[in-house]
Amino acid sequence: MPEEQKSGVIDVSELDPNFKHEIAKEPGGEKIKACFACGTCSASCPVREIDETYNPRKIIRMAILGMRDRVLKSDFIWLCSTCYTCEERCPQSVCVTEVINAIKNIAAKEGYIHPAFKTQAELVGKSGRLYEMEEFDNKRREKMGLPSLQTSFDEVRTLAESVGLNDLIEEKEKKE
Amino acid sequence: MKYALFLGCTIPVRAQNYELSARAVAKELGIEFEDLVDFGCCAYPVRSASERAAIVFAARNLAVAEEKGLEICTLCSACTATLTEVNEHLKADENARKEVNEHLKKVGREYRGTARVRHLARILYEDVGTDTIKSKRKIDLSSLILAPHYGCHYLKPSKVYGHFDSPENPRTLSELIAATGANVAPNIPNSCCGGAILGVNADITLAMAKTKLDSALSSKVDAVVSICPFCSVIFEDNQKKVEAKFEKEYGVPVLFYPQVLGLALGIDEKELGFRMNKVKPKELLAKVSTEAA
Numbered sequence: 160m161p162e163e164q165k166s167g168v169i170d171v172s173e174l175d176p177n178f179k180h181e182i183a184k185e186p187g188g189e190k191i192k193a194c195f196a197c198g199t200c201s202a203s204c205p206v207r208e209i210d211e212t213y214n215p216r217k218i219i220r221m222a223i224l225g226m227r228d229r230v231l232k233s234d235f236i237w238l239c240s241t242c243y244t245c246e247e248r249c250p251q252s253v254c255v256t257e258v259i260n261a262i263k264n265i266a267a268k269e270g271y272i273h274p275a276f277k278t279q280a281e282l283v284g285k286s287g288r289l290y291e292m293e294e295f296d297n298k299r300r301e302k303m304g305l306p307s308l309q310t311s312f313d314e315v316r317t318l319a320e321s322v323g324l325n326d327l328i329e330e331k332e333k334k335e
Numbered sequence: 336m337k338y339a340l341f342l343g344c345t346i347p348v349r350a351q352n353y354e355l356s357a358r359a360v361a362k363e364l365g366i367e368f369e370d371l372v373d374f375g376c377c378a379y380p381v382r383s384a385s386e387r388a389a390i391v392f393a394a395r396n397l398a399v400a401e402e403k404g405l406e407i408c409t410l411c412s413a414c415t416a417t418l419t420e421v422n423e424h425l426k427a428d429e430n431a432r433k434e435v436n437e438h439l440k441k442v443g444r445e446y447r448g449t450a451r452v453r454h455l456a457r458i459l460y461e462d463v464g465t466d467t468i469k470s471k472r473k474i475d476l477s478s479l480i481l482a483p484h485y486g487c488h489y490l491k492p493s494k495v496y497g498h499f500d501s502p503e504n505p506r507t508l509s510e511l512i513a514a515t516g517a518n519v520a521p522n523i524p525n526s527c528c529g530g531a532i533l534g535v536n537a538d539i540t541l542a543m544a545k546t547k548l549d550s551a552l553s554s555k556v557d558a559v560v561s562i563c564p565f566c567s568v569i570f571e572d573n574q575k576k577v578e579a580k581f582e583k584e585y586g587v588p589v590l591f592y593p594q595v596l597g598l599a600l601g602i603d604e605k606e607l608g609f610r611m612n613k614v615k616p617k618e619l620l621a622k623v624s625t626e627a628a
Contacts (some may be wrong), residue, residue, distance in 0.1 A: 185386065186386040186387060186390065186424075186431075187386055205525050205526075205527040205529070205543060206527075206529070206532065206539060206543070208525070209539050209542045209543055210536070210538075210539050210542075213539075237383070237532070237535045238532055238535060238536060238539065239531075239532075240487075240527050240529050240530075240531045240532050240543075241382075241487070241488075241531050242487040242491070242526070242527035242531075243487055243488075243491035243492045243502075244487075244491070244502075244527070246491070246492055247491055247492070247493060247502045247503070254492075256492070260382060260383065260386060261386070263383045263384075264383075264384070264385055264386055264387075267383070267384045267385060272383075272384055273383070273535055275534030275535050276380075276383040276384050276534075276535075277384065278534075279380035279381065279383075279384070279534075280380065280381045280383075280384035280385065280388070282380070283375075283376045283378070283380050283381050283392070284381070284388075287375035287376060288344045288375055288376045289344035289345070289376055289380050290344050290345070290348045290349070292347065292348065296347070296348060300347065300351070303351055303355065304355075305347070305351065305354060305355070305358075306370045308342070308347055308372065309372045309373065309375070312375050313442075314373070314375075314395060314442040314444075315375055315376075315392065315395070317441055317442050318388075318391050318392060318395060318438055318439075318441070318442060319388065321391075321438045321441055322385070322387060322388045322391045322438055323385075323387075323388070324381070324384070324385055324388040327384060327385055327388075328384070
């Protein structure tokens with residue numbers, strides 16, 4: 160079937176019925192199966208209000224159907240601004256923000272992490288901070304009467320290694 | 336009232352006006368801050384890549400505060416939510432706690448679940464109280480109209496905050512602003528600044544910021560009051576970009592709440608870091624000094 164005719168058609172053989180269980184095993188993903196697709200999340204979403212390519216109900220629906228590949232390779236899962244409005248209003252206590260985050264975590268493991276989040280994770284894993292703190296910054300702070308801060312965190316580097324964050328980012332590089 | 340001050344990543348590098356004013360008002364109100372050098376990133380920026388890693392990083396920070404027996408006072412709302420969520424998760428789940436401590440053992444730390452985390456605004460509201468603020472007020476701010484911007488993570492997820500304020504109709508920041516004597520404009524609606532996706536799709540973030548700035552403009556406010564460096568980066572640092580993109584002038588100052596509180600308490604403007612504000616609050620400061628004189 161030509162690509163343009165495929166849109167909207169779900170090929171059952173491409174579905175992975177295990178995907179929702181996989182999400183439920185991730186921290187925060189536990190409640191996905193309680194979703195009854197009411198759409199309160201999408202109606203409440205401040206991102207969707209601006210750009211309809213982000214649609215939390217659709218993402219969860221696709222995930223429950225088992226459209227694993229299409230969800231994990233999509234651009235739209237990275238558009239959640241983590242405001243928790245959906246989560247507060249969900250009548251089924253699905254913890255939508257956390258479910259979307261669990262999906263992002265699986266996408267990252269599969270090598271599809273968005274470059275912006277890859278960079279953030281790398282910076283924090285290596286320097287212990289999102290913005291590196293150098294002696295120059297500390298001198299500036301000193302002039303303002305503010306205390307100096309630690310510039311390098313060996314502890315965080317050890318933990319990043321221990322928890323497999325480094326592997327996750329390096330593996331991603333292989334797949335790119 | 337002694338707390339471990341948790342600065343996070345953005346404040347010490349990009350929002351020192353928040354830090355300066357927070358320290359100044361704390362001193363004035365009898366709040367003592369201890370700086371713990373081992374505090375790093377809260378772990379929020381790691382969550383999209385790996386919640387498991389984020390839990391371990393956040394637990395390390397919590398363990399640092401536990402060792403000193405201090406409650407954590409945060410200034411950034413994203414830090415507040417990340418540290419609180421992880422703390423509540425680990426307190427409730429023994430297996431998760433064991434797993435985390437296996438990692439922390441390698442750096443000589445242990446998470447026990449004894450530290451509490453609260454945002455400075457919540458501490459001002461709950462421990463200092465609006466009556467004390469009113470009684471210590473020295474400068475009249477009644478000529479000002481200020482709009483509270485609550486943001487997201489100060490209030491949500493509300494399940495980890497013991498529902499201390501309503502996520503739908505919050506009032507704590509509004510009451511804190513009222514306590515300074517300034518007039519409180521309606522809350523900036525639909526509170527998310529969009530900061531978390533600035534690196535993914537800046538167009539969406541700028542459009543989200545526009546709706547908030549539009550609201551500030553139509554309420555004719557002297558400033559928007561923020562309690563999160565993320566929100567301020569979006570509304571203030573990016574305001575010129577919003578203006579260019581939508582061909583509309585805003586010029587809306589965005590102040591951190593401690594800057595407003597500091598003015599009311601009579602703290603010298605210079606100590607409150609106003610010169611670091613990107614949208615200069617000149618008119619607002621002129622109004623205040625006229626009142627004072």
